[in-house]
Amino acid sequence: MSEYNKMPLLMDLSRKDKFGVSLSDIDVPLSELPESSLLREDIQLPELSQLDVVRYFTNLSQMNYSIDTQFYPLGSCTMKYNPKINDQLASLKGFSNIHPLIEESLVQGSLELMFNLQSYLSNISGMTATSLSTMAGAQGELAGVLMIKAFHEKQSTSSKRNVILIPDSAHGTNPASASMAGFSVKSIPSDQNGNMDIDVLKENANENLAGIMLTLPSTLGLFDNQIVDICNIVHEAGGLVYGDGANMNAWMGQTKLGDLGFDVIHINLHKTFSTPHGGGGPGSGPVCVNDTLLNYLPGPVVQRNSNVYEFVEMPDTIGHLGAFHGNFGVLVRAYCYIRALGKEGIPEVSKNAVMNANYIMNKLKHAYDIGFDNRSICMHEVVFTARKQKQNGVKGLDIAKRLLDYGYHAPTMYFPLIVDEALMVEPTESESKNTLDKFIDAMLQIADECENNSELLHEAPHNTPVQRLDEALAARQPNLKWSTK
Amino acid sequence: MAKQFPYIGNSEIEQEAILEYLGIKSAEDLFVDIPKEYRDSNLSEIPSSISEMQLVEHLTLLSEKNINPNPSKSFIGAGAYHHYIPSTVLSLAQRGEYLTSYTPYQAEVSQGTLQVTYELQSLITELYGMDVANAGMYEGGSSLAEAALMACRVKNIYKVACLSTIAPRYKEVLRSYLAPQSIEIVFMDTNDVDMKKDEYACLIVQYPNFYGSIEDMRALSDTAHKSNSLFVVSADPLAAVMYKAPGDYGADIVVGEGQGLGIPISFGGPYIGLFACKSEYLRQMPGRIVGKTVDKRGDSAFVLTLQTREQHIRRERATSNICTSEALMGLMMTIYVATLGKSGLQQVASSCFHNAHYAAEQISQIDGFELINSQPFFNEFVIACPISPKIINKKLIEVGIIGGLDISDQIDNGILFCFTEIHSKESIDSLVDNLKHVN
Ligand SMILES: Cc1ncc(COP(=O)(O)O)c(C=O)c1O
Numbered sequence: 001m002s003e004y005n006k007m008p009l010l011m012d013l014s015r016k017d018k019f020g021v022s023l024s025d026i027d028v029p030l031s032e033l034p035e036s037s038l039l040r041e042d043i044q045l046p047e048l049s050q051l052d053v054v055r056y057f058t059n060l061s062q063m064n065y066s067i068d069t070q071f072y073p074l075g076s077c078t079m080k081y082n083p084k085i086n087d088q089l090a091s092l093k094g095f096s097n098i099h100p101l102i103e104e105s106l107v108q109g110s111l112e113l114m115f116n117l118q119s120y121l122s123n124i125s126g127m128t129a130t131s132l133s134t135m136a137g138a139q140g141e142l143a144g145v146l147m148i149k150a151f152h153e154k155q156s157t158s159s160k161r162n163v164i165l166i167p168d169s170a171h172g173t174n175p176a177s178a179s180m181a182g183f184s185v186k187s188i189p190s191d192q193n194g195n196m197d198i199d200v201l202k203e204n205a206n207e208n209l210a211g212i213m214l215t216l217p218s219t220l221g222l223f224d225n226q227i228v229d230i231c232n233i234v235h236e237a238g239g240l241v242y243g244d245g246a247n248m249n250a251w252m253g254q255t256k257l258g259d260l261g262f263d264v265i266h267i268n269l270h271k272t273f274s275t276p277h278g279g280g281g282p283g284s285g286p287v288c289v290n291d292t293l294l295n296y297l298p299g300p301v302v303q304r305n306s307n308v309y310e311f312v313e314m315p316d317t318i319g320h321l322g323a324f325h326g327n328f329g330v331l332v333r334a335y336c337y338i339r340a341l342g343k344e345g346i347p348e349v350s351k352n353a354v355m356n357a358n359y360i361m362n363k364l365k366h367a368y369d370i371g372f373d374n375r376s377i378c379m380h381e382v383v384f385t386a387r388k389q390k391q392n393g394v395k396g397l398d399i400a401k402r403l404l405d406y407g408y409h410a411p412t413m414y415f416p417l418i419v420d421e422a423l424m425v426e427p428t429e430s431e432s433k434n435t436l437d438k439f440i441d442a443m444l445q446i447a448d449e450c451e452n453n454s455e456l457l458h459e460a461p462h463n464t465p466v467q468r469l470d471e472a473l474a475a476r477q478p479n480l481k482w483s484t485k
Numbered sequence: 486m487a488k489q490f491p492y493i494g495n496s497e498i499e500q501e502a503i504l505e506y507l508g509i510k511s512a513e514d515l516f517v518d519i520p521k522e523y524r525d526s527n528l529s530e531i532p533s534s535i536s537e538m539q540l541v542e543h544l545t546l547l548s549e550k551n552i553n554p555n556p557s558k559s560f561i562g563a564g565a566y567h568h569y570i571p572s573t574v575l576s577l578a579q580r581g582e583y584l585t586s587y588t589p590y591q592a593e594v595s596q597g598t599l600q601v602t603y604e605l606q607s608l609i610t611e612l613y614g615m616d617v618a619n620a621g622m623y624e625g626g627s628s629l630a631e632a633a634l635m636a637c638r639v640k641n642i643y644k645v646a647c648l649s650t651i652a653p654r655y656k657e658v659l660r661s662y663l664a665p666q667s668i669e670i671v672f673m674d675t676n677d678v679d680m681k682k683d684e685y686a687c688l689i690v691q692y693p694n695f696y697g698s699i700e701d702m703r704a705l706s707d708t709a710h711k712s713n714s715l716f717v718v719s720a721d722p723l724a725a726v727m728y729k730a731p732g733d734y735g736a737d738i739v740v741g742e743g744q745g746l747g748i749p750i751s752f753g754g755p756y757i758g759l760f761a762c763k764s765e766y767l768r769q770m771p772g773r774i775v776g777k778t779v780d781k782r783g784d785s786a787f788v789l790t791l792q793t794r795e796q797h798i799r800r801e802r803a804t805s806n807i808c809t810s811e812a813l814m815g816l817m818m819t820i821y822v823a824t825l826g827k828s829g830l831q832q833v834a835s836s837c838f839h840n841a842h843y844a845a846e847q848i849s850q851i852d853g854f855e856l857i858n859s860q861p862f863f864n865e866f867v868i869a870c871p872i873s874p875k876i877i878n879k880k881l882i883e884v885g886i887i888g889g890l891d892i893s894d895q896i897d898n899g900i901l902f903c904f905t906e907i908h909s910k911e912s913i914d915s916l917v918d919n920l921k922h923v924n
Contacts, residue, residue: 007596010604010823020824021571023832027910031842034861038699040729044611045827053573053823057601057816061582064589064597068581081492082585085537091575091749094548099561100753102552102887103878109550110752123530135623135754136809138796146665176796176806180634182665185801223518253526255519270809274492278813279598280588280620280773282755298661319661323564323626323654323742324753336544337492342534345490347526351512352493352500358515359503377515401593410591415797432494433503459781464593466786474778474790478767480617481607 007063010046011482013056020050063465064279065409071435073360075381075412075424076171076219078249078271083340086274086333095332100324104310110328111309115302117335118286124346125245125265126256127288131297133326137246140266140285141177141213144242146318147264147289147296148211149181151240154316161210161238167196169220169416174213174244183210190418194220194372196230205237215244216257219416220372221357221381221424223250231261240264240292248272249428250354250379253347264289273334284330300325352429353380356436360425363440367447371419381426384411385419389450394457396421399446401468402460406442488534552887556750557912559887562865562903563695564625564652565753566723566745568833569907573824574747578817588773588809592788593780598812599787602775605815608822612722613739614732615761619772621815622807625742626655628758629689629719630662631771631805632738635762636687636715637668638769638804644669646678646685648705650694651719653895659689675700680712687715687738692731693724696901697841697865698858702734710735722746722759724863726834738762745905747821748814757814768794771805836906837864840913844904847917853924857896864905870898871924880923886916 033039048056065072072079090096098107118130134140145164152159164178168187175185186204191197201212212234217223224230231241243257243265249272251257257265269275270283277283289297299320300311311325341349361370361382371383386396400410400423412424427436449456461467489496495503504512516524535543556567578584582597589595589602602620609618622628633645647659649672656672663670673679680688688709693699702718709716715737723745725731731739743757744750762770768791776790796803822830841864849856853871870877874891877900881888889902904913 007600009600009607011607014826017828019826019829020573021829023569023825023829023836023906024909026832026836026839028839028843028913030839031846033838034699034728038728038861040725040727040733043726043827043831045608045830046823047826047828048823050573050824053820054577056823057573057577057820058580060597060600061577061580062597063594063600064582064586065591065594066582067585072587074587077587079585079587081494083492085540087579087584089541089544090751092544092548093554094545094551096749096751097554097556097567098551098752099559099567099750099887100565101561101563101890102559103882106552106882106887107752109547112550113547119530123528126525135627136807138806138808139623139627142806146661149665172796172798172800172803173806173808175801176799176803179801179803180662180666180806182667223516225518225520228520228523251519253528254516255523256525259523259525260520268809276584276813277587277809278811279583279586279595279601279816280812281810282813283809284755320654320657321627321661322624322754323652323658324624324756327754328752329749329755332544336540338531339535339543340537340540341490341492343528343531344488345493345534346528346531348490348493351515352495354515355500355503355507355512356495358507362507377518379515379518400591404591404594409587409594429493429495432496433499435494461593465596466593466784467781469592469780469786469788470778471788471790474776474788475793478617478774478790479777480774480790481603481610 007060009482013048013052014046016047018047018049020048020053070407070409071431071439072409073411073425073427074409075426076246078426078428080274080428081430082274082276083337086336089336090329090332108309111302113335114331115304115309117331118302120338121267121286122288124252125288126258128290128294129297130286130288131301132286132331133298133300133322134285134287135322135327136281136283137266137268137285138173138177139321140287141173141244142180143287143298143318143321144264144266145178145181145183147293148240148242150296150316150318151293152210160208163208164210165204165212168418169218170213170215171219171244178213193374194218194222195224195226198226201230201233205233209237209239211240211242213242213244215247217247217250217379220383221378222372222375223379227260246271247380250350252350254350258290263292269330269334274337275330275333282327282330284327349429356427356429356431357382359436360427360440364443367444371422381424383419384423386421386423390421392450392454394450394454396423398457398460399423402446402457403442404461405463408439408442555885556907558885560889560902560916561887563890563901564654564742565750566905567750567907568745568905570747571824574817574820577820578813583816584813589789596787599775601816601819603777603787605819606775608819609759609761612725613720613761614730615739616764617767618761619770619774621811622758622760622772623810624754624756624758626658628740628760629655630658632717632740633659633663633687633689635738635769635771636717639715639766640686642686643667644685645687645689646671646673646680647689649674650696651689651691652695655719678708680708680714682712684712685714687717689717692718692720693863696858696867697862698860699728699862706734723834726830727838728863743814743818746818748817755811755814757811757818769804772807772810833906837904840908841866841904844902844913848920851921854920865901865903867896868900868902869896870900874898874900877923881919884919886919
């Protein structure tokens with residue numbers, strides 16, 4: 001194993017005068033160069049043969065866990081199977097080789113795809129319209145709260161509605177997005193059932209309230225059954241309701257957030273709609289709105305006028321959040337996924353995702369405590385707590401790291417923040433009972449090790465390319481690039 | 486038997502086994518927390534499921550409704566560029582181990598992604614001549630907006646100066662990000678930059694500017710620094726292979742669009758926003774950062790670091806809300822640069838320069854066509870045409886040529902042309918010939 005750790009960097013492999021691809025010669029007459037004071041003297045870049053490059057990136061790839069190689073029960077991330085055909089189709093020259101600024105009449109195929117995807121996502125979420133331009137979940141959130149802000153400002157130029165309420169279980173991007181939009185953030189506690197504390201909500205439902213950001217099901221994997229009341233309370237106080245759609249895999253084809261009273265939601269195509277995460281993006285975070293916020297959508301939006309598709313800007317738009325039209329290549333993949341499943345397949349996805357999570361919860365609930373254990377069912381994910389194991393001096397982190405030894409990716413750790421030693425498991429519908437059973441066995445074995453061999457866990461992982469890292473050193477003495485010779 | 490779906494893991498038999506274990510008759514019982522009257526599975530807008538073969542057919546037809554792309558006959562740039570992408574890029578970046586992994590929070594099983602990101606950060610700092618870079622932002626526009634927000638945090642001043650020569654689309658993104666925080670943007674002409682001391686958090690400059698020209702970077706940097714503002718540059722990384730790096734002019738924050746370095750043009754995305762700065766501002770940087778450290782055995786390894794800047798720790802006080810960004814595009818850029826290497830990248834930059842300058846000379850010799858740029862340029866320039874660019878581009882399309890970007894809303898009958906290594910003398914001559922006959 002130890003040769004892995006000595007994986008050289010590109011610059012270490014670099015040897016003078018090598019290159020990895022042959023280029024065409026310049027065949028125009030050469031022009032005079034600008035004065036040398038404007039020009040660069042030298043640049044330090046790697047020099048490698050093509051085989052050097054191929055081997056380097058192939059070997060490195062093998063140090064990753066991925067969905068293609070492992071079960072990846074990473075809660076809140078919906079690591080489902082990413083269909084291969086979708087990558088192939090997104091690479092069709094007629095999509096991948098098209099410049100974003102050529103005339104709309106020449107790109108009707110791309111616009112038709114976007115138009116249809118907008119209407120599919122509006123239909124699934126129960127909303128009026130969708131903009132596909134936002135490039136990840138967090139940017140969708142930002143667009144959502146910016147629309148809420150623009151709405152209040154349009155109602156009254158002296159609007160004092162500057163507070164966004166956010167449950168304490170929320171993902172960190174929610175408060176970060178609200179504050180980027182210039183709001184002040186107020187946290188709402190959860191009650192003993194993992195639902196929102198309605199009394200605190202009521203206290204804050206006043207003339208300063210701009211809106212609320214909710215995740216449904218919550219990051220505890222629980223569906224807040226007071227949701228309709230919550231929306232009503234916020235609306236009566238003059239606020240709007242934002243939905244973080246990261247957990248849509250629990251409800252697509254089962255209910256619609258638009259019907260429940262949400263005014264705006266974002267969708268993570270790189271979660272629910274199977275587009276690959278790529279080790280941290282690209283994503284795509286379309287925003288869907290009801291009639292209230294229709295005019296505020298970020299641009300551009302695709303409209304159809306007597307069978308011609310065109311980009312339009314909504315009258316009160318919050319503007320563009322990127323230079324072009326969003327992550328089109330990701331949109332193609334999500335479109336393919338929806339068409340392959342069709343209207344029959346989509347409810348089957350959420351059904352199986354929820355069944356699989358409940359299966360794991362029930363199989364493991366005697367070995368590991370559940371974050372909020374007075375709920376007998378969960379949605380698409382389950383949040384365990386290692387508080388029982390903590391008594392043996394074993395932390396959630398240790399359990400997560402030990403799972404790596406068994407060949408599984410770790411669950412999401414220490415999130416949501418309100419569960420002590422949280423381990424959040426999301427199996428997705430892609431996995432079969434067969435795979436879940438093996439994972440459950442591993443988790444039970446680890447529970448056993450916690451009691452009988454806790455040393456093993458403190459030191460875990462043992463079988464991975466590298467062992468636990470010195471994170472403090474990384475932060476104390478940042479080494480963020482190679483040094484050029 | 487009910488319809489089966491290949492992306493769903495459980496067979497019907499397995500589904501029944503799970504329900505039986507759970508002690509329920511139907512999965513319906515798992516959705517009881519959803520108020521009954523809101524159970525709704527009407528997906529009437531969505532067509533029925535189709536086979537993989539039908540999907541291929543359908544998407545192929547859709548893609549054929551677009552113009553048949555021929556990059557060597559396309560002369561439009563303006564922030565998104567046609568370049569040749571070597572075979573290594575797609576074949577390696579499509580490896581499932583990269584493609585289907587998550588953000589590398591579990592460092593022990595993510596060394597592939599982490600080491601690539603460290604390489605990427607290194608390449609960005611070298612291209613831009615800067616101290617540190619992050620793992621990437623969404624794309625060039627939002628990256629610039631985040632740079633402006635960062636400058637405001639650093640200086641605690643909520644007003645920014647910006648040259649009017651930056652891309653109109655970047656201006657729009659700046660407005661969308663800055664206005665909600667009541668940050669004023671003052672646009673200034675290049676020759677008329679007027680900044681009082683401590684009035685602006687930064688001066689924003691694009692390099693080369695939207696019209697292709699190289700601004701007087703030395704003077705602009707001095708002006709910004711004299712007024713105690715940061716010098717923020719949105720730079721084309723390929724131009725910086727040939728022209729001086731923004732860091733050479735004392736830039737404090739440098740951002741840019743990485744698409745031109747190995748990423749398909751793909752109708753505008755996914756791309757990657759590059760982001761670099763001086764090390765003194767490191768802790769104000771948005772986005773993820775990978776650092777080198779050691780593992781328990783003392784072997785060197787990589788890990789996400791300085792995370793206390795980020796949303797999952799700092800929440801509403803984070804330096805940005807960004808979470809998922811564009812790691813795969815960063816991988817593609819890293820493979821691209823590694824494949825071309827120093828000489829290859831220099832040759833591509835050189836080819837862009839010479840093709841563009843040859844074309845500029847040829848086009849400006851045609852009666853009525855005038856080169857507008859008076860400053861040096863790299864691979865884009867503006868031509869004032871004798872007739873409306875709309876008409877010209879329409880005629881070019883008839884012969885299979887995609888002309889430059891119509892910017893007649895900014896410059897009378899102006900077209901912004903772009904040339905890269907993908908063009909040859911033959912394709913440029915053919916453009917020129919056709920321009921001769923549009924009149
Ligand atoms: C609940 C929740 N909300 C929001 C996000 C942010 O989405 P993204 O990473 O695409 O910006 C995530 C995932 O990272 C999430 O799990």
